[in-house]
Amino acid sequence: MRPTDVQRLTVQETADRYTEMVRAKSATGALAPGTAEVYARDVLTFAELAGPELVLDDLSGADVDEVLLRFARKPDGRRRAPSPTGGGAAARQSAASQARFRRSLSAFFRYAVIAGWVQLNPMEAVTLRAKERGGLGARRRALTTEQAGGLLGAARSMAAAPADAGRRSDQRTELRDALVVLMLAAVGPRVSELTRADVEHFYVNDGVRYWRIFGKGGRTRDVPLPRAVTRVLEVYLAEGRPLLDRGREPQALLLSWRGRRLARGDVQAVIDRVLARVDPDHRRGVTPHGLRHTTATHLLAAATDMDAVRRVLGHSDLSTLGRYRDELPGELEAAMRVHPLLGGDGD
Template identity: 70%
Template structure:
């Protein structure tokens, strides 16, 4: 569908919001019905799917800022949506496999057109990793770790500083690097692309506080202060754990090359094996981003501060990174702010 519209990308990128791009695209799709190139019923299916994309992505989000990870989150969110046409769908049965495949085709067509029209620099669908099987299979599972699971993972990462030498050469020892990776993901919640792009020079100290200057989507940067414990492990890694090579990358393989984003999951899995089985649950780098957002927000941290830590331009986007915690509502009501202290006479 999209390939028949614009075949030459404009010299300058047009940074449209998701809602603006959707309106333009749907208008184009409906116009094709007048030529007989598309049936009106098919056009309305596309329009409905694009409207769902806007609702899940956030209408004020910039289309070019969406990454493959964002697309994965959108596909998973759609898979979880109740399908009222199916038996039990109103009770959270989720979308059928055919509906999920249709939705993916619809948004793929939009992004293909957006790439040709110059609304996005890179088609994020090419970086999407969620398969049809995962879209169905991941519905019941939480993406964020519970507090106990997250603390177990963080504890295992901290303990890597004390791991014995095990006969390895210094340039083959990756324990401190692995600790830095897990601690940054679990406490700061960067996108995995932001993590592997990080350079040593991006970390600086100001007034006694260690900061990470993160280069995020859309050319935006944010300076995020690191927790003291994380800053200490980072310093130990820079002092004695990172290979002395000219490459400016923060995270290096044992061969001295910049770590690839695909290597990060292996690091997490390696650290997870050190966690007590009762507190262990598999998690992806994006799941650790959800973990950061979930627990910062659950601890009543200012929403705008969390938005700035995660690098979002809009508060509404936080909803996609927020998982419910067991017993959270009960705790919130027990500590109700209007019932603290003595009542007025």
């Protein structure tokens, strides 16, 4: 039941309590760890933007509107705005990030009403409305064959390049970055599955290297790795990972230069570094989830068995694949040229 008296708690106090609650749910298995950390991060960001010393119950819909605007203008340290030289300042928050932040605030204020931190939910008075997305954004769509080839080619070149002896060992992350991009594009894991991967999750059976992926809902799947990925993985384990190993995360496959497990937010920066090496004619920004779309789209376009693609991606239902299947240029024309009712004579 909702408490009779509203507690006059500050924004920071309620954010801290809410963060403790979602992390406790994660520890008991009631909430996925990745989801709990997203909620916690967004609510702590909200406290920073709203004013941590203000009383939560004093915030109005207009105040939350202002927070949403501040978040939209806030630089996203994980992404860089494109520039001709491949650098650029940190980009603003994407539409997807803004929508996620709004969902996190909605969940926070629903809980705040139940906990007795606010009398009324200010989200109900918010006037800002999310833009209609009109389909997937360019960074979330599948890469074309040429774009994917450029990205994978850059990754493989990084893996094959000799180490720069003039740099500190903990700054030599080319092998790791190449492996990240190859695994995302070739296997299509969720970014949380990639960053949770441990060295012991990779094994060899009958000469084939497999990755045991721990996915949603406690489900696991064993995915065979393509030979090109296996070669880079083995070089990374033998030469690249030891340079980053500080003994802090002895099981983690992917390590930061500090020797910590690579964080989810670091993966976009890795992709962007590899993209900077791609020929501008074949370069297009893409997110980790966009690479998951790329895997699904190209496997299905190559007439790979749908159930096999489902198992690679870790979906429980074939119908979910429809969300990951993007249109590729020229594929309808190619399909009609080899029309089965015309015996392949579709011209």
